[in-house]
Amino acid sequence: MLNSLLRAVLVVTMALPGAPLAAPVFEVSAPLGLNFTLENSPTPQKHLIETMPGGVALLDYNNDGLLDIFFVNGGRLTTPLPTPDNFDRHDPKYWNRLFRQNKDGSFTDVTEQAGLANAGDGNYGMGVAVGDYDNDGYPDLYVTSYGKNILYHNNGDGTFTDVTAKAGVAAGGWSVSAGFFDYDNDGKLDLFVTRYMDWDTKHSKDCGGNYHTYCPPEEFPATTNILYHNNGDGTFTDVSQKSGIAAKKGRALGVGFADYDGDGFTDIFVSNDGMQQYLFHNNGNGTFTELGLEAGAALSEDGRRMSGMGVVFQDYDNDGRPDIMVTLLPREIYAVYHNDGGGSFSYRSLETGLGVLSSGSSGWSIGLEDFDNDGWKDIFVAQAHVLDNVESIDPSLHYRDVPLVAMNRNNRFERVDSGVTTPMAARGAAFGDLNNDGWEDVVMTCLGGHPQVLMNLGGKAGSKAHWLVITLRGTRSNRDGYGARVRVNGQTRFATSTVGYLSASDKRLHFGLGTAEKAKVEIMWPSGIHQTLNDVHTDQFLEVKEPEAGAPEEQNRKPSQ
Amino acid sequence: MIRAFLFLTLSFALHTPSPEAAEHMQAGIAADKQHQFDVAITEFRKVTELDPSYADGFISLGQAYMEKHEFASAMAPLKRALELDQDSAPAHQLLGYDLLVQGYAAAAIPHLERAPDRDKTALGLAQIQTGLLPEAVANLQAALAARPNDPDILYYLGRASGLLSKQSIDTLLAAYPDSPRAHQAMGENYFVLRQMPQAEKEYRDALSLRPDIPEVHLELGEVYAGAFEWPKAEEEFRAQAKLQPGNAEAIYRLGSALLEQGKVHEARVELARADKLMPDMPETLYSLGKAASLEGDAAAAEKEWTKLLSIEKESLLAAQAHFGLAGLYRKQGKTAAAQREMQEFQRLQRGSNPTQPPAQEESQH
Numbered sequence: 001m002l003n004s005l006l007r008a009v010l011v012v013t014m015a016l017p018g019a020p021l022a023a024p025v026f027e028v029s030a031p032l033g034l035n036f037t038l039e040n041s042p043t044p045q046k047h048l049i050e051t052m053p054g055g056v057a058l059l060d061y062n063n064d065g066l067l068d069i070f071f072v073n074g075g076r077l078t079t080p081l082p083t084p085d086n087f088d089r090h091d092p093k094y095w096n097r098l099f100r101q102n103k104d105g106s107f108t109d110v111t112e113q114a115g116l117a118n119a120g121d122g123n124y125g126m127g128v129a130v131g132d133y134d135n136d137g138y139p140d141l142y143v144t145s146y147g148k149n150i151l152y153h154n155n156g157d158g159t160f161t162d163v164t165a166k167a168g169v170a171a172g173g174w175s176v177s178a179g180f181f182d183y184d185n186d187g188k189l190d191l192f193v194t195r196y197m198d199w200d201t202k203h204s205k206d207c208g209g210n211y212h213t214y215c216p217p218e219e220f221p222a223t224t225n226i227l228y229h230n231n232g233d234g235t236f237t238d239v240s241q242k243s244g245i246a247a248k249k250g251r252a253l254g255v256g257f258a259d260y261d262g263d264g265f266t267d268i269f270v271s272n273d274g275m276q277q278y279l280f281h282n283n284g285n286g287t288f289t290e291l292g293l294e295a296g297a298a299l300s301e302d303g304r305r306m307s308g309m310g311v312v313f314q315d316y317d318n319d320g321r322p323d324i325m326v327t328l329l330p331r332e333i334y335a336v337y338h339n340d341g342g343g344s345f346s347y348r349s350l351e352t353g354l355g356v357l358s359s360g361s362s363g364w365s366i367g368l369e370d371f372d373n374d375g376w377k378d379i380f381v382a383q384a385h386v387l388d389n390v391e392s393i394d395p396s397l398h399y400r401d402v403p404l405v406a407m408n409r410n411n412r413f414e415r416v417d418s419g420v421t422t423p424m425a426a427r428g429a430a431f432g433d434l435n436n437d438g439w440e441d442v443v444m445t446c447l448g449g450h451p452q453v454l455m456n457l458g459g460k461a462g463s464k465a466h467w468l469v470i471t472l473r474g475t476r477s478n479r480d481g482y483g484a485r486v487r488v489n490g491q492t493r494f495a496t497s498t499v500g501y502l503s504a505s506d507k508r509l510h511f512g513l514g515t516a517e518k519a520k521v522e523i524m525w526p527s528g529i530h531q532t533l534n535d536v537h538t539d540q541f542l543e544v545k546e547p548e549a550g551a552p553e554e555q556n557r558k559p560s561q
Numbered sequence: 562m563i564r565a566f567l568f569l570t571l572s573f574a575l576h577t578p579s580p581e582a583a584e585h586m587q588a589g590i591a592a593d594k595q596h597q598f599d600v601a602i603t604e605f606r607k608v609t610e611l612d613p614s615y616a617d618g619f620i621s622l623g624q625a626y627m628e629k630h631e632f633a634s635a636m637a638p639l640k641r642a643l644e645l646d647q648d649s650a651p652a653h654q655l656l657g658y659d660l661l662v663q664g665y666a667a668a669a670i671p672h673l674e675r676a677p678d679r680d681k682t683a684l685g686l687a688q689i690q691t692g693l694l695p696e697a698v699a700n701l702q703a704a705l706a707a708r709p710n711d712p713d714i715l716y717y718l719g720r721a722s723g724l725l726s727k728q729s730i731d732t733l734l735a736a737y738p739d740s741p742r743a744h745q746a747m748g749e750n751y752f753v754l755r756q757m758p759q760a761e762k763e764y765r766d767a768l769s770l771r772p773d774i775p776e777v778h779l780e781l782g783e784v785y786a787g788a789f790e791w792p793k794a795e796e797e798f799r800a801q802a803k804l805q806p807g808n809a810e811a812i813y814r815l816g817s818a819l820l821e822q823g824k825v826h827e828a829r830v831e832l833a834r835a836d837k838l839m840p841d842m843p844e845t846l847y848s849l850g851k852a853a854s855l856e857g858d859a860a861a862a863e864k865e866w867t868k869l870l871s872i873e874k875e876s877l878l879a880a881q882a883h884f885g886l887a888g889l890y891r892k893q894g895k896t897a898a899a900q901r902e903m904q905e906f907q908r909l910q911r912g913s914n915p916t917q918p919p920a921q922e923e924s925q926h
Contacts, residue, residue, distance in 0.1 A: 296888055302881045302884065303881050303906055330789070344891060346888070350855060351855060353822075353823050355823060356789075359791070395756070
């Protein structure tokens with residue numbers, strides 16, 4: 001009797017830090033000044049591009065310690081479509097938008113003064129990548145489009161300059177998700193651009209017979225992704241062929257970066273729509289080999305091809321190895337590829353519970369973040385169907401949906417109340433701590449609507465769970481430390497801002513720490529330097545500088561706020 | 562269509578035609594054999610003119626008209642043949658066909674009933690059109706026994722059975738609209754129409770009236786499974802399995818619902834039970850292998866999938882079993898075996914859709 005009582009007490013006590021949050025997790029916020037509508041211009045002709053935007057980025061573009069928000073807009077589609085392509089991006093309604101966060105939590109639209117207005121009339125906007133490609137300490141923006149992509153250099157004075165032509169990264173075709181990473185560990189961020197398919201407005205068509213729906217991807221030819229190598233002088237070289245990336249055609253929508261086999265080189269996972277997924281193994285010599293099938297991360301458990309959309313490449317079970325999650329269409333269930341080590345993955349959608357949570361949903365952007373600061377990463381998925389008339393085709397499905405928020409309980413995910421009650425046509429989502437309270441927030445884009453700013457209520461709810469947010473400051477490695485493996489009290493994050501679908505998260509690394517008041521921080525920098533910080537106080541924003549050769553460790557850390 | 566019915570064996574009537582009529586008769590038969598129907602019609606008409614009491618002349622004339630697809634013209638000589646010989650089976654058969662082809666099914670039936678016994682197809686078809694469904698099913702079953710796997714007979718038998726089923730259900734709904742069976746039937750109807758909320762309601766109504774009504778839990782479980790509501794599906798399949806512990810399908814469905822929820826061990830237990838009740842069902846074997854694999858029991862997974870492959874070699878399930886085995890062997894470091902299984906998987910995938918390899922997209926080279 002006593003034993004069982006004691007056990008019960010222990011279970012309750014031990015569960016406290018990680019106990020389920022009182023629902024809901026988020027509060028839907030409408031910050032003052034955040035006036036943006038994602039204009040996708042749906043048409044009866046069902047041009048495929050109109051159901052695919054748009055990205056969102058959380059970045060501190062002016063280094064004032066507050067996250068700002070950048071939204072990618074679509075464009076105007078008319079009937080008939082003009083030749084050459086013109087999506088009226090000169091019209092302010094169709095501009096991408098940058099909102100600077102003010103100290104009171106409100107936002108100011110600084111698009112025009114930042115030099116980000118008018119993305120070019122021939123470009124229909126898609127996604128965004130964030131990275132400091134010239135290591136000057138200010139995050140730069142890369143905006144993808146159907147049309148030409150744009151690289152905006154952050155001048156450090158609140159303005160950006162379009163340097164696409166000089167940099168040579170316009171791409172062309174239909175670009176979707178993109179991300180900065182350093183594939184050759186030379187300290188300069190390279191750029192990977194996914195492209196969806198060989199589609200253009202001249203060959204647009206609708207499918208579905210009398211229903212008139214967007215066409216499935218198989219209706220259009222596959223295409224290649226692009227890898228740009230950063231030359232370090234403001235220019236990039238297209239190494240897609242040389243690296244082997246262009247050897248595989250696909251229908252890519254999402255991309256994630258992590259070193260899955262621990263060989264010190266960042267690998268690439270590409271989610272493809274309606275076919276196998278691609279895992280590009282970095283051979284460490286400037287080339288990649290696609291090993292998705294061989295690694296067990298290409299198909300479903302039953303060997304079925306999948307409609308890969310968003311992807312996150314992080315460690316959900318705290319074993320130190322990056323796992324892969326891919327959002328899919330209904331009846332496919334979101335894929336969880338657990339990294340077993342040895343370069344091999346196993347499909348765990350059913351065991352993790354994600355299968356039963358997702359079998360009726362269609363997912364786009366996805367994040368693995370510790371929303372309740374219990375030390376285990378949770379899931380957020382922006383959900384909505386591709387087809388805006390899906391209900392008329394299959395009444396059991398819905399076009400608009402609420403996001404999925406599922407807490408990680410012993411590596412099994414349990415749905416909780418997201419706090420979002422109105423279903424929306426969600427697409428992009430980015431993650432970060434908007435109000436610097438130590439609790440991860442979310443910004444989600446919605447077709448034809450306003451973005452959803454979801455503020456984490458964990459802090460307000462009085463949770464005592466601790467946290468630590470780390471900003472990496474590379475010296476020999478790239479300045480943002482992208483590609484670093486950071487381990488804090490047994491949890492691991494792989495440094496990247498690339499996330500989900502079309503989006504870029506806060507580059508700062510957030511760790512929920514439960515009851516821990518001190519933390520041990522271990523960083524494996526892309527340069528190969530291994531850095532350890534002991535007895536780090538929790539509940540702080542910490543900047544960690546990559547050690548110079550021979551420098552004492554303690555000189556390399558300071559509170560960043 | 563009509564040609565299929567025309568296998569008339571001319572009877573040798575007692576009446577012998579005149580020599581001149583017999584000559585025209587032979588000429589008509591020769592022309593008919595060469596599909597020269599106009600010539601045959603001219604010759605047979607001369608036979609009937611030369612010997613107006615010769616029934617076979619009228620039968621042959623009617624048949625020639627039918628072969629020329631001039632069905633209306635065939636009726637008069639066939640009727641005349643029956644006036645001359647009211648027991649002529651060929652005349653009844655041809656007139657029955659002729660009436661049926663022209664849509665006079667009710668009029669055709671008395672004649673088809675007097676046709677030779679070797680083919681009941683036309684009679685069954687006429688009975689379908691006149692709503693004599695039980696009789697149609699019986700006759701078509703007899704026809705199928707005589708000509709197994711005949712696609713026309715299979716089609717009409719299926720149609721007759723379906724209509725008979727509908728007739729029974731219509732009667733049920735009209736006579737007992739609030740009965741459990743009526744709600745079940747309505748639920749099935751809505752299920753087919755994919756109107757799931759209505760189907761769910763009807764099944765629920767049936768169960769509220771008669772909680773132990775057979776099959777309804779299973780059908781309601783399918784509604785929930787179709788909507789991915791796996792916990793609810795599990796509940797219904799479990800209820801069905803409790804009512805009918807020998808129902809292999811219910812237990813297989815229960816195992817599948819558990820598997821979908823990641824309740825791997827429980828799923829494995831139920832799937833094993835289904836396999837015991839109905840051994841070697843490929844779907845059960847595949848799911849058993851999958852559950853074993855998810856539980857880390859590689860040996861059992863290998864055994865189930867290998868067994869499946871001994872039963873099915875070219876199906877989608879076979880492809881999936883090869884894929885599963887490839888994964889197992891890869892984890893065990895059996896690279897060659899893994900590659901072999903993956904190649905088989907890819908071969909079957911290509912075979913299932915040669916224009917679009919599903920597993921691998923094209924490489925640029």
